[in-house]
Amino acid sequence: MRNAQARLFSDNGVGLVDHRGHSMLCREALQAGLVGDSAIEWLRQYPNSYGLHRLTGEVVRHLSTSFRISDKGLFPQGDVLLNRLNTPYVDPVETASYALAAIDAGLVGLDALAPHIEAGTDGAGRIMAEMERSLISRVKLPVAVEKAFSFGIQDGHFILESCCFADFTVQAPASLELRVLLFKTLDAMTRHLLPFHTPMTFLGQFSYFNHGLSEAYEELAPRLATHTREDLCTFLLDESVEHEEYIAEYFYCNGQDEDAVNTLIDSVYEMGELKQVAGASLSQGDRAEILELHEQARQISERDDDHRALVQVLGEALHHCLEQEANESLKGFHPSDFPGTAGDGVTLFESILVRLTRDFPNLEQSSNDGFDGIVGGSGFPAIGLPLNPEQLRSVTLPVLDALSLTLGLLQRIADALEECCNAE
Numbered sequence: 001m002r003n004a005q006a007r008l009f010s011d012n013g014v015g016l017v018d019h020r021g022h023s024m025l026c027r028e029a030l031q032a033g034l035v036g037d038s039a040i041e042w043l044r045q046y047p048n049s050y051g052l053h054r055l056t057g058e059v060v061r062h063l064s065t066s067f068r069i070s071d072k073g074l075f076p077q078g079d080v081l082l083n084r085l086n087t088p089y090v091d092p093v094e095t096a097s098y099a100l101a102a103i104d105a106g107l108v109g110l111d112a113l114a115p116h117i118e119a120g121t122d123g124a125g126r127i128m129a130e131m132e133r134s135l136i137s138r139v140k141l142p143v144a145v146e147k148a149f150s151f152g153i154q155d156g157h158f159i160l161e162s163c164c165f166a167d168f169t170v171q172a173p174a175s176l177e178l179r180v181l182l183f184k185t186l187d188a189m190t191r192h193l194l195p196f197h198t199p200m201t202f203l204g205q206f207s208y209f210n211h212g213l214s215e216a217y218e219e220l221a222p223r224l225a226t227h228t229r230e231d232l233c234t235f236l237l238d239e240s241v242e243h244e245e246y247i248a249e250y251f252y253c254n255g256q257d258e259d260a261v262n263t264l265i266d267s268v269y270e271m272g273e274l275k276q277v278a279g280a281s282l283s284q285g286d287r288a289e290i291l292e293l294h295e296q297a298r299q300i301s302e303r304d305d306d307h308r309a310l311v312q313v314l315g316e317a318l319h320h321c322l323e324q325e326a327n328e329s330l331k332g333f334h335p336s337d338f339p340g341t342a343g344d345g346v347t348l349f350e351s352i353l354v355r356l357t358r359d360f361p362n363l364e365q366s367s368n369d370g371f372d373g374i375v376g377g378s379g380f381p382a383i384g385l386p387l388n389p390e391q392l393r394s395v396t397l398p399v400l401d402a403l404s405l406t407l408g409l410l411q412r413i414a415d416a417l418e419e420c421c422n423a424e
Helices: 002-012 019-032 037-045 049-066 078-086 092-104 110-118 120-138 143-148 176-192 199-203 211-224 229-237 245-254 258-278 287-303 308-327 361-378 389-423
Strands: 149-154 157-162 166-170 352-356 382-386
Touching (some): 019 037, 037 049, 092 110, 120 149, 143 166, 143 389, 157 389, 166 389, 176 258, 176 389, 199 352, 229 258
Antiparallel strands (some): 149 157, 157 382
16 A cells, blocks of 8 residues: 555655755754654655655644744734735826826816825826716716616726616606607607617517517507407417417417417517507607607696696706707717627616506516526626726716716606606
8 A cells, every 4th residue: 555655646746855855854853853753654654755755744844833923013014015905006107198088078176186196106096096986976876776886997997887777667647648758758868868778668569678579469469459369369279370480489488378378468468558658759869850849848838737847857858869969979979889798788778777657567577588688698787988088078978977867867757757646
């Protein structure tokens, strides 16, 4: 057994032994009394490299227990050193460039950075921290969605990440006129402010999260007006019928039994109901159409005292859409052009969701599963906005302002709808 152990060590661990150096160390340890004569037993049992290796281990073990270094007073400026070690390295040249851009764009004042600039290269980290605070404070979040977002600077970008939906629940007005105005305004906001999700874009006919249900609705829509639910159920259960692509795929995955058919019919009816409630949208979305809608809001506000607060905030939202359309500051902005999840997942702004108080359980389950499936493969929705001088003023700050504006308007719309519905 000893010979086998020695051969195994010779094959795999001989490089661990310095015969000359280890022998001298062990001899000195024996002569100094650091280890006793019993330690020599390793060499008697294994008169080879393995025995020397084990004897050296005994010597090292005794050495480690024979002295101790006190840490008291070892680092006189321990707190300062620890703080320096915990501070990530920040390139002072890049920091200077970012700082000049921030001052030039009015993001931060020179007075706020002056003490850190005077510290030289040691102040680079503090300059970046001051910039991060200024950028975070630039984003005005409604209290209800504050926990949905996190922010921070990383690799020359201001990172915005969403860990959950920033959702705003609205109750559709009973008035058809107000319903059309509401959902057309939301559609205008997604086109001209930021591309968040309305009930229709998330759940509806053209949602890419539940595209299969959308196709089923298209296939069955002509029958909804002329067939009863029982007729539809009979039609779908008929195995002799050659169904269209999505319906055939649905049955392949879920079976062609009564439960699966009823779930599909429920989903199709929900799609039709959602379209009836929230399906109003802009036809072109151009300036002339938004101007017409804005004028309509003004007229309703003048004659409808009960809903004036709601209509006024919708009019304000449309006004901002017109301003955005005119100045074109974000017309060239595409989230996929920047670091983040837009390329292989969903954009940060798709985590902003307008929900309806009315339940659409099958559509919600389908869309949530579709959304989660994408996010599960790409990570939480996020975007990195650049800090470089060329884009801080032209891209980053306008996007942050648009985010604040959009979230604030959605919160005010939700509050006004709640107030109107309570009054009714």
